[in-house]
Amino acid sequence: MKNVKVNDTHSFAIVGHSGDGKTSLGEALLHAAGATPTLGRVDDGSSHLNYLPEEKERRTTITSSVYSFDAGGRHVTLVDTPGDSNFQADGQIALHALDGAVLVCSAVGGVKVGTSRMWHACQRLGVPALAFVNGLDRENADFEAAVGSLRALELKPVVLTLPIGAESRFSGVVDLLRMKALGPQGEREVPAELADAARDARQQLVETVAECDDALLEKYLEEGALADDEILRGLVAGTRARAITPLLCGSATLELGVAPLLWAATELLPSAGDRGAWAVAEGGSGGTVEPAPEAPFSALVFKTMIDRYTGTLSVLRVVSGSLRPDLTLQNATQGSKERIGKLMLLRGGEHVDIPEAGPGDVVAVAKLRSVHTGHCLTAEKGGVRLAEIPIPQGVISYAIQAKSKGDEDKVYASLGRLVEEDPTLHLGREASTGEFLLTGMGELHVRTTVQKLQRMFGVEVQLKTPKVPYRETITRKAENVEGKLKKQSGGKGMYGVCYLTVEPRPRGEGIEFVDQIVGGAIPRNLIPAVEKGVLEACAAGPLAGFPVVDIRVRCIDGKHHSVDSNEMAFKLAGSFGFKTAVEQARPVLLEPIMNVEVSAPTEFVGDIMGDVSSRRGRVQSSEAQGMTQIIRAQVPMSEMLEYASQLTSMTGGQGEFHMAFSHYDEAPANVRDKIVAEAGAARAAAS
Numbered sequence: 105m106k107n108v109k110v111n112d113t114h115s116f117a118i119v120g121h122s123g124d125g126k127t128s129l130g131e132a133l134l135h136a137a138g139a140t141p142t143l144g145r146v147d148d149g150s151s152h153l154n155y156l157p158e159e160k161e162r163r164t165t166i167t168s169s170v171y172s173f174d175a176g177g178r179h180v181t182l183v184d185t186p187g188d189s190n191f192q193a194d195g196q197i198a199l200h201a202l203d204g205a206v207l208v209c210s211a212v213g214g215v216k217v218g219t220s221r222m223w224h225a226c227q228r229l230g231v232p233a234l235a236f237v238n239g240l241d242r243e244n245a246d247f248e249a250a251v252g253s254l255r256a257l258e259l260k261p262v263v264l265t266l267p268i269g270a271e272s273r274f275s276g277v278v279d280l281l282r283m284k285a286l287g288p289q290g291e292r293e294v295p296a297e298l299a300d301a302a303r304d305a306r307q308q309l310v311e312t313v314a315e316c317d318d319a320l321l322e323k324y325l326e327e328g329a330l331a332d333d334e335i336l337r338g339l340v341a342g343t344r345a346r347a348i349t350p351l352l353c354g355s356a357t358l359e360l361g362v363a364p365l366l367w368a369a370t371e372l373l374p375s376a377g378d379r380g381a382w383a384v385a386e387g388g389s390g391g392t393v394e395p396a397p398e399a400p401f402s403a404l405v406f407k408t409m410i411d412r413y414t415g416t417l418s419v420l421r422v423v424s425g426s427l428r429p430d431l432t433l434q435n436a437t438q439g440s441k442e443r444i445g446k447l448m449l450l451r452g453g454e455h456v457d458i459p460e461a462g463p464g465d466v467v468a469v470a471k472l473r474s475v476h477t478g479h480c481l482t483a484e485k486g487g488v489r490l491a492e493i494p495i496p497q498g499v500i501s502y503a504i505q506a507k508s509k510g511d512e513d514k515v516y517a518s519l520g521r522l523v524e525e526d527p528t529l530h531l532g533r534e535a536s537t538g539e540f541l542l543t544g545m546g547e548l549h550v551r552t553t554v555q556k557l558q559r560m561f562g563v564e565v566q567l568k569t570p571k572v573p574y575r576e577t578i579t580r581k582a583e584n585v586e587g588k589l590k591k592q593s594g595g596k597g598m599y600g601v602c603y604l605t606v607e608p609r610p611r612g613e614g615i616e617f618v619d620q621i622v623g624g625a626i627p628r629n630l631i632p633a634v635e636k637g638v639l640e641a642c643a644a645g646p647l648a649g650f651p652v653v654d655i656r657v658r659c660i661d662g663k664h665h666s667v668d669s670n671e672m673a674f675k676l677a678g679s680f681g682f683k684t685a686v687e688q689a690r691p692v693l694l695e696p697i698m699n700v701e702v703s704a705p706t707e708f709v710g711d712i713m714g715d716v717s718s719r720r721g722r723v724q725s726s727e728a729q730g731m732t733q734i735i736r737a738q739v740p741m742s743e744m745l746e747y748a749s750q751l752t753s754m755t756g757g758q759g760e761f762h763m764a765f766s767h768y769d770e771a772p773a774n775v776r777d778k779i780v781a782e783a784g785a786a787r788a789a790a791s
């Protein structure tokens with residue numbers, strides 16, 4: 105058994121808006137804990153957490169970074185997550201597998217879209233959190249305003265530290281639990297000018313904490329005070345029950361206010377043991393499994409990394425049981441067996457071999473073939489299966505093309521590796537346009553992937569805005585339309601005639617072929633040839649060459665010739681008949697309509713709604729979540745191709761959006777005419 109107990113094993117994610125100082129705070133925590141000998145900095149590339157070349161270059165986190173360390177008899181895993189909406193899925197996935205969160209909020213500007221998004225993710229997943237108001241040394245830092253904005257998020261902040269000074273005069277914090285001032289020179293008495301404010305804030309703290317527990321409240325009402333151990337007990341209970349969010353403050357880069365945060369992260373957030381039993385999807389007694397070393401093994405994979413030396417690494421959080429090298433496990437998600445090789449602890453980009461892992465530990469395992477992010481691993485026999493981690497779907501697609509001809513296979517194979525690493529990327533071929541599409545969470549996500557592709561595999565690709573996958577269909581019935589192939593002069597004769605009736609089907613129901621031939625007008629064995637001809641003709645519609653969908657085709661009659669009729673003749677007859685029938689049935693162009701969800705600070709709502717309307721979109725709802733407004737709308741895909749960059753410029757980078765396919769709808773005449781004209785021009789240019 106490993107020597108750190110489950111009750112002393114901690115894991116938490118640092119979450120929040122991009123640029124508010126999550127990575128810097130992670131570095132300050134690592135340094136404060138003695139895990140790193142020097143303070144890593146984002147700005148000079150010395151960060152232990154932002155270790156990828158793309159992260160150093162852009163000075164931003166693009167993938168969650170795991171760092172495990174031991175401090176004060178505890179084993180702690182800190183996971184720094186990206187704040188940018190392009191990479192945010194990593195943070196949401198990590199929260200599924202960790203026991204707590206530190207929500208970073210800048211003292212400049214307070215809560216922003218990313219802060220609100222990650223707070224709601226913590227709430228949804230039931231993850232207890234601490235809040236840290238960072239950057240108090242920055243120009244325009246305003247502690248009160250930042251706390252006010254967090255209060256508006258309804259996270260019930262309980263202030264544990266107060267800032268001493270602000271902006272360039274920020275010099276430390278008052279620890280309200282111990283009533284001491286902490287600064288660069290260590291601990292001292294609370295400065296006289298802050299004594300009243302500190303006393304009031306402590307009073308507030310005690311009152312709020314008392315409200316978390318009936319026994320404490322009774323004592324507080326009777327005696328007007330609580331002992332230190334009672335305050336701590338109330339804080340622990342309130343935090344873990346998510347009734348309150350302890351709030352601390354400081355400056356990550358000046359390393360001020362960080363020690364109380366390290367204390368709170370291990371004393372107030374729950375350990376793997378405190379968290380208690382996990383719900384299981386299958387097996388286990390009473391649908392749960394205890395986070396105990398002797399319980400059946402279960403683990404969740406929350407990250408996959410491609411390492412140049414070790415190959416693919418799966419990063420997993422052990423939920424129950426123990427893990428040792430050379431064990432065979434079951435991938436419960438895929439139903440396959442996996443042999444475990446080495447176990448490694450992650451320290452940013454470094455790995456350290458370890459002999460064993462238990463509940464609450466986060467470890468990396470190399471070369472698990474069938475394992476992807478989100479999967480659940482269990483013991484080979486008698487294991488329990490946890491619910492898989494849901495993976496958000498990408499929203500933006502780019503058509504990709506190898507820069508040099510002949511590189512195609514390498515491009516697709518290498519991209520396949522990156523897709524393995526990052527589950528929110530998708531690589532696929534759009535059958536109707538023939539393009540290879542790389543889909544991701546945003547423009548920057550896709551562009552960073554292309555950059556990684558070049559660095560890791562030495563291949564270059566070009567990105568293009570994808571073609572919109574339009575469809576064609578009909579709007580009325582056309583009856584008894586003849587399809588005929590007659591070639592009986594000279595050589596081998598060809599003869600086949602079919603009569604088709606076409607009618608519209610509901611959206612999304614596809615093509616249906618109904619054989620209504622009676623009396624052998626078309627021989628039985630040749631009817632499938634008619635169907636084949638119809639289906640082939642569906643591949644390219646009469647308007648602009650897009651696939652034809654949602655039509656019932658009835659083959660009602662036909663003619664044949666005892667010698668000249670054959671499969672080829674009836675296939676062509678079917679194809680001709682179908683094309684003619686579609687042309688007679690008032691064909692229309694269908695365009696994909698997307699469900700779009702935009703979130704942005706309330707002040708931008710008017711602009712965003714106006715812009716959605718100008719894109720032929722229909723706003724369906726608008727709902728406030730704290731200071732963020734969520735606008736849901738349906739917008740044609742063709743109007744959304746460049747939306748990411750336009751939303752960024754409209755909201756000064758404070759807006760983000762998600763998009764998913766909803767349905768196909770008839771394109772208005774002006775759009776149809778434009779697409780038809782473009783297709784005509786393309787055909788003319790090609791011939």
Ligand SMILES: Nc1nc2c(ncn2[C@@H]2O[C@H](COP(=O)(O)OP(=O)(O)OP(=O)(O)O)[C@@H](O)[C@H]2O)c(=O)[nH]1
Pocket residue numbers: 121122123124125126127128129146147163164165166185186187188238239240241242354355356357358
């Ligand atoms: N003055 C000051 N600057 C800070 C502080 N914390 C972070 N910064 C600076 O703010 C910038 C962004 O900090 P990061 O730590 O990379 O922010 P992040 O939240 O990890 O950002 P993403 O990875 O993009 O989500 C860097 O230039 C830091 O040096 C702080 O407390 N005070």
Ligand SMILES: [Mg+2]
Pocket residue numbers: 126127128154164165184185186187
């Ligand atoms: Mg970062």
